[in-house]
Amino acid sequence: MKTRKVRPLGSKGVILVMSFILINLFLAWGTQTADCKTRVVVAQGAEATRLDPDLQRETTTQNVVDHIYDALLAMGPNGKIVPALAESWRYLNDTTLELKLRKGVKFSNGEPFNAEVAKYNLDRVLGKLPGAAPTPLVEPELDWVKEYEIVDDYTIQIISKYPAPLALAYLTQKMMVPFQYTKQDNFASLATKPVGTGPYVLKSWMKGSELVLEARKDCWKGIPKIDEIVFRPIPEDSTRIAELKVGNIDLITNVKPDNLEEVKAIKDVDVRSVSSNRTTHLHINTAIAKMKDIRVRKAINYAVDVESLTKNVLGGNGHRVSVICPKSMVGWDPEEKFYPYDPEMAKKLLAEAGFPDGMDITILTPRGRYVNDVAISEAIAGMLTKVGIRTKVNAVEFGIYIDIIFKAHEKEPELVFISWGNALSNTLYDLIPGVLKGGVFNSYTNEKIDSCIEKASSTVDPKKHVEYLRLALREMWIDPPFVYLYNMRDNYGVNKRLVWEPRSDERIYLFDAYVK
Amino acid sequence: MSVTGVTSIAVSSMSGYLTRRFVQSIIVIIGISIVVFVISRLSGDPVNLMVSMDTPEKYRVILRKELGLDKPIPIQYLIFLRGALKGDFGESIRYGEPALRLVLQRLPATLRLLLFTLFWSLIFAIPIGIFSAIKRNSFFDLIGMACTFLGQSIPSFWAGIMLIMIVGVYLRLLPISGYGNGDFAHLVLPAFTLGTLEMASFARITRSSMLDVLNMDYVQTARSKGLSEFVVITKHALRNALIPIVTMLGLHVAYMMGGAVITEQIFAYPGVGWLAVQSIYNRDFPIIQAIVMVVSIGIVVTNFVIDIVYTLIDPRIRYD
Secondary structure, X not given: OHHHHOOOOOHHHHHHHHHHHHHHHHOOOOOOOOOOOOEEEEEEOOOOOOOOHHHOOOHHHHHHHHHHOOEOEEEOOOOOEEEOOEEEEEEEEOOEEEEEEOOOOEOOOOOEOOHHHHHHHHHHHOOOOOOOOXXXXXXXXXXXXXXXXXXXXXXXXXXXXXXXXOHHHHHOOOEOOOOHHHHHOOOOHHHOOOXXXXXXXXXXXXXXXXXXXXXXXXXXXXXXXXXXXXXXXXXXXXXXXXXXXXXXXXXXXXXXXXXXXXXXXXXOEEEEEEEEEEEEEEXXXXXXXXXXXXXXXXXXXXXXXXXXXXXXXXOOOEEEOOOOOOOOOEOOOOOOOOOOOOHHHXXXXXXXXXXXXXXEEEEEEXXXXXXXXXXXXXXXXXXXHHOOEEEEEEEEOHHHHXXXXXXXXXXXXXXXXXXXXXOOOXXXXXXXXXXXXXXXXXXXXXXXXXXXXXXXXXXXXXXXXXXXXXXXXXXXXXXXXXXXXXXXXXXXXXXXXXXXXXXXXXXXXXXXXXXX | OOHHHHHHHHHHHHHHHHHHHHHHHHHHHHHHHHXXXXXXXXXXXXXXHHOOOOOOHHHHHHHHHHOOOXXXXXXXXXXXXXXXXXXXXXXXXXXXXXXXXXXXXXXXXXXXXXXXXXXXXXXXXXXXHHHHHHOOOOHHHHHHHHHHHHHHHOOHHHHHHHHHHHHHHHOOOOOXXXXXXXXXXXXXXXXXXXXXHHHHHHHHHHHHHHHHHHOOHHHHHHHXXXXXXXXXXXXXXXXXXXXXXXXXXXXXXHHHHHHHHHHHHHOOOOOHHHHHHHHHHHOOHHHHHHHHHHHHHHHHHHHHHHHHHHHHHOOOOOOO
């Protein structure tokens, strides 16, 4: 029976392997280091990707980047533009913007910031740096720049191709990176070992697990009150809430309406809310013949009971918006008018448009990308079906949704669920791609509206700018290219010890925050 | 004859078989790579997901070119294949880092999770299965099988959330999510969630395969020789009942990898499964490909090992 001797490793062997695994597993049973540093832990749904500010445009990454870098200007919490690396600015004429840079600003590696570095940054983004890779995510934001000149070490002039009212807002998004550090390896290190002028530096980054920022002592803004900020990605809502409950996390994003009561009930935790720039509407695809008729587009607006949607489907977490500009943004019209909920009027308009028996349409909606997106679309479909517009909902994963939008523009769908955030807090940022003729995301023409938008986008006089925006919005109410719905209320779960207020642009910036 | 002598004979008689299996595996892996490559690329354009909606087409074109997505799919595949042979799966679209490096960074976390899950589920499953078989139709058997039935039917995302609520929030015994310093405490809840199904399946297969064996004549012979019941069960019955269990083990490594996708998401556990989901949503093709390659190689290797283990458990098995 010689074969008997060949056993599966032998029982001793099995025990050896098992105990090896066990010892390895037990090696470090959760050891938490306690120190007296103030440490705030933020949980977002996804993790940061690249910390090179010119190579990404995602809110989750941007929230990390904002703490490490500064732009020439900054967007205040109320959408007002405030000084940052530039102390002051003025228009010499409609197309020349002169910025006076702050003196004595140093990057975290000791490099100075000056006009030369600012120019180098613009060069990179606008593709004027030989050998540097293009930055197609950020370049379109500075499309208006014609040229720029260094006047002296701390003064730079930016000349635009046309009077560009969004110039200042766009400059708040362009973070400044150092010269020497990036030059030595053609920007390669920046994505994982960022160096900026901002109040924090990257301390450690365990991919997928946690990213730790540490306060700088020598930042031009002063020393932040929070010593360490930890960003943790937690994709699952209920897990984020559980971590908030046990006090491991101080701040969670995206508390859904369904979870609000649960979060409110947690001891030591507040729900802090803000009316968000993110505005939801249905885009009406006027490339389809029957949707060209203004009466059909108006009928759909009359047929949707927006108050009922925000109350019943969003649990009160949305504010009705008359057109597409909520109160928090530049362009909001204090004399705004709303479409009343009037199903009879809708039926009448449909009959006048030649559809007495109604019509069949489809709403394209992403699934799970925005708060209650499918539920909202289905509720709207129900309301439209009631007035004779028999509506199907086509709910798809976001990647597929985006592809349909850009490929199948002419055919289906008649309506598309859209929820746009607005980092610039200016409605013009939505009007150009969404409404203006030739916009990337537009199938509609109205010369009156186009002329208002064009005027609004070619004046740097803030008063006139707003005036034209309002005119455009009023015309859009009369000849609607969208079904007007609501803007979101963003809810954050926050430990009461953290003094911090949420912003309309979905950004989390903790420089001014502190712990009680 | 010495032990080493027997092993070397077994290996030499197996080498032909192993070579055949190796070639088959290569073909399978290439096949998988083509399917994944084509399907992922047909599912959508990562560029549209990266840029804001207002970005003009001009910049989308630049970005596509930058990422090599402007070429026809067959050409893209050949480029991929050429790189893959050198271990280069391209750069992640989102992270801008080598895809393979990102996957390998996360692999240890997933391996730990799988190993520990397998460890604890077998530790429980095999004794439960054996006792249920010996005491067939007893109260223990009834309870044991009811539990395994439950274990097989509870969806893991629900089990995970319940564990978080009870063990993490209410009892505050264990950390809820994340990886910590790679410590054991962070491993317990995910492993338990992932393992309930495994444990239940292994307990059931152990029971049924033990029942088959226990009725065999040689078991009766062993008993009638006057051997103790313990020796009869462990040496004579269990050894022969192991074959189906080992077969299951091979299959379940693949199942567990699938389960890890959900479990890692729930517990924000930084493993390959979570990275896979994230990359699929972002259409991060290089990472998807690298993950599929690494995981399929892992599964192929596991099955290799299982094949060898067969011959060790049951010397009658020969691959000729």
